[in-house]
Structures are given as structure tokens and as C-alpha cells.
Amino acid sequence: xxxxxxxxxxxxxxxxxxxxxxxxxxxxxxxxxxxxxxxxxxxxxxxxxxxxxxxxxxxxxxxxxxxxxxxxxxxxxxxxxxxxxxxxxxxxxxxxxxxxxxxxxxxxxxxxxxxxxxxxxxxxxxxxxxxxxxxxxxxxxxxxxxxxxxxxxxxxxxxxxxxxxxxxxxxxxxxxxxxxxxxxxxxxxxxxxxxxxxxxxxxxxxxxxxxxxxxxxxxxxxxxxxxxxxxxxxxxxxxxxxxxxxxxxxxxxxxxxxxxxxxxxxxxxxxxxxxxxxxxxxxxxxxxxxxxxxxxxxxxxxxxxxxxxxxxxxxxxxxxxxxxxxxxxxxxxxxxxx
Ligand code: ASP
Numbered sequence: 001x002x003x004x005x006x007x008x009x010x011x012x013x014x015x016x017x018x019x020x021x022x023x024x025x026x027x028x029x030x031x032x033x034x035x036x037x038x039x040x041x042x043x044x045x046x047x048x049x050x051x052x053x054x055x056x057x058x059x060x061x062x063x064x065x066x067x068x069x070x071x072x073x074x075x076x077x078x079x080x081x082x083x084x085x086x087x088x089x090x091x092x093x094x095x096x097x098x099x100x101x102x103x104x105x106x107x108x109x110x111x112x113x114x115x116x117x118x119x120x121x122x123x124x125x126x127x128x129x130x131x132x133x134x135x136x137x138x139x140x141x142x143x144x145x146x147x148x149x150x151x152x153x154x155x156x157x158x159x160x161x162x163x164x165x166x167x168x169x170x171x172x173x174x175x176x177x178x179x180x181x182x183x184x185x186x187x188x189x190x191x192x193x194x195x196x197x198x199x200x201x202x203x204x205x206x207x208x209x210x211x212x213x214x215x216x217x218x219x220x221x222x223x224x225x226x227x228x229x230x231x232x233x234x235x236x237x238x239x240x241x242x243x244x245x246x247x248x249x250x251x252x253x254x255x256x257x258x259x260x261x262x263x264x265x266x267x268x269x270x271x272x273x274x275x276x277x278x279x280x281x282x283x284x285x286x287x288x289x290x291x292x293x294x295x296x297x298x299x300x301x302x303x304x305x306x307x308x309x310x311x312x313x314x315x316x317x318x319x320x321x322x323x324x325x326x327x328x329x330x331x332x333x334x335x336x337x338x
Contacts, residue, residue, distance in 0.1 A: 004044050005078075005081075007071065009084060009086045011026070011086050012115060014118060032118050049071060060093065065208075082109045082136060088115065092164050093307070096307075098111075099333075102149065106143070107144050111151050148196065153174045154173065156185075161332065162179035178302075214310055215238070216242065232259065233258075237266060238267035246287070248284050270287070279297045301335045305334040
């Protein structure tokens with residue numbers, strides 16, 4: 001019988017209304033089990049590990065990602081797949097982080113959650129949970145069908161480090177603007193194998209040392225010198241510059257000078273504010289100068305993937321040049337370079 005480990009970290013899926021404040025608060029896994037009697041009808045051997053405390057995913061951080069990665073590593077040989085129940089707010093960050101923390105995967109790690117608590121009549125939680133389990137259990141020729149870190153939500157399976165939460169209201173909460181979906185659940189569960197990473201033959205490698213000393217500067221017309229300096233002159237080791245369109249910034253002299261000074265001793269990664277498409281450094285004159293300064297391209301990475309990839313690379317203890325080189329290369333399907 002296929003063995004799946006459900007890891008419950010928290011999120012709306014298991015929340016109930018606090019009778020005093022009316023706000024949603026996380027509740028334990030029994031709440032979920034009681035509401036999905038179908039779980040006992042699935043032909044899988046299910047085990048559950050609950051995090052303590054149960055979290056709203058806004059409180060996720062690299063230490064908890066490490067706890068999650070170590071738990072999966074510890075149980076890796078005993079299970080065929082893993083389903084991680086997680087709040088949708090930061091699910092794309094956790095999925096991206098896990099894709100860098102757990103390399104050489106041969107088993108599925110499927111994150112899911114819901115927009116409505118599992119106890120609500122119109123909940124989306126049951127479908128998300130049951131299908132996530134089915135995906136985690138699916139094998140082809142004895143091997144996992146999807147040996148990747150993924151997000152399953154509202155009938156679609158996404159590569160975890162390509163997904164973004166884009167809607168806080170609709171059941172269709174996630175999108176993957178720069179990479180096709182990996183599977184779709186309709187009457188049948190259709191897997192799009194061409195887009196799924198192959199199963200690794202090497203043994204699992206776990207990297208939990210993340211360095212989060214990163215700053216972010218989002219460009220907007222009229223940005224002040226003080227706002228730019230606050231990030232550029234801060235003590236961080238790397239900066240993610242969220243640029244316009246295909247990677248452009250203002251070419252005002254003082255702005256370029258601030259950037260140039262910072263680029264001498266910080267890693268600066270250019271990712272676009274556009275959700276779809278890629279940074280193309282040098283395509284316009286407005287980004288040529290950035291290239292000359294040594295700003296590196298994040299290509300079509302999501303913000304979530306860029307942040308967690310930087311944390312991962314900066315935690316490896318490798319040289320700045322090596323970090324810069326690896327930032328521009330796909331490690332686990334997180335970017336398309338040209
Ligand atoms: N605030 C919740 C969380 O991320 C929202 C959700 O689960 O969808 O934990």
C-alpha cells in the first residue's frame with residue numbers, strides 16, 4: 001500500500017472562528033480529519049505529523065522551513081510521498097524554499113491548503129486535500145509521477161518555485177505565469193509529463209543553512225534618494241531590485257551612482273515587477289548600465305523563488321562570484337535563461 005505522510009503546519013484549511021474575537025485561528029488536525037471522512041476510504045496508508053504550534057503562514061520563516069525539510073529528510077525513506085498542509089499566503093515562499101532545501105528528489109512533496117476552512121459548507125479544502133494525496137500517491141512504472149516540490153490548488157498542479165499567490169478571494173488562488181502547469185484535475189487526473197522534472201537517481205541532499213540578510217528595493221517613478229539609500233546603504237549582503245518591464249530602471253545620475261556604489265560590495269539581482277515575462281538585461285539602454293555595474297539577471301524567476309534562492313546560495317558559504325553565477329542558472333527548474 002502507498003504510504004503518504006501528511007504534514008500539518010496550519011493555514012485556513014484547519015482554522016475555526018474564535019468565539020471571542022470572531023477572527024480565524026488555527027486548530028488541530030482532528031478538526032480536519034472529522035470533516036473529511038473520505039480519508040479513511042482512500043487506499044493509502046496515511047500518517048500525520050502536526051507542527052506545534054500550528055501557524056498562520058504569515059509567521060513562516062527559514063527556521064521553520066528547515067524544520068520541515070529535516071522532517072521530510074528524516075521520513076524520506078519510509079514514505080512514498082508527502083502532503084504539506086500550509087496557509088496559502090506564503091505557500092509559494094515555502095514551496096520555493098523547499099525546492100532548494102531538498103535536492104535530488106525522487107518523491108513528491110505537494111503543498112496544499114484552502115481559501116475556506118474545512119468546516120465550512122462551501123469549502124475548497126476537501127478537494128484540494130484529497131487530490132493532493134492522490135497526486136502524491138501516483139506512480140508510473142513504479143516511480144513517483146511528480147518527483148518535485150509542487151503546489152496543488154483548485155484543480156491545478158504547479159511547480160512550487162514557479163507559483164505565485166495572486167488572488168486572496170477566488171478559489172483559484174495561484175498562478176504560474178512563466179511555466180506551464182504540471183497536471184490538471186478534471187474527470188481524470190491529467191499529468192503533463194513533458195514539463196515535470198525527472199526523478200533523481202542520486203540520493204537526497206538537504207541544505208538547511210539559509211542566510212536571510214537580504215534587502216528589497218521596488219522601483220517606482222518618483223522614488224526618493226532617501227528611500228533608495230535606505231536599502232542601498234543598509235547592512236544587507238544582497239538586494240533584490242524589482243524593476244520595470246524587461247528589467248529597466250530610471251537612468252537618473254544619482255540613482256545609478258547609488259546602485260554602482262552598492263554593487264561594489266553587494267549582490268544585486270534584477271527581477272521584474274511584471275508577473276509574466278523575463279528580465280533581459282541590455283535590451284534597452286535603461287538596463288545596459290546595470291549590466292555594466294555587475295547587476296545580475298533574475299530572468300523570469302518569481303519574487304518568491306529569487307528571495308529563497310538567494311537565501312540558499314548565501315547560506316552555502318561559497319564565493320560572491322559563485323553565488324552570482326548560480327543565481328543565473330536553473331538549479332531546480334526555477335528559471336528559464338536564454
Ligand atoms: N492567513 C492564512 C494563511 O496563510 C490564509 C490561508 O491559509 O489561505 O495561513
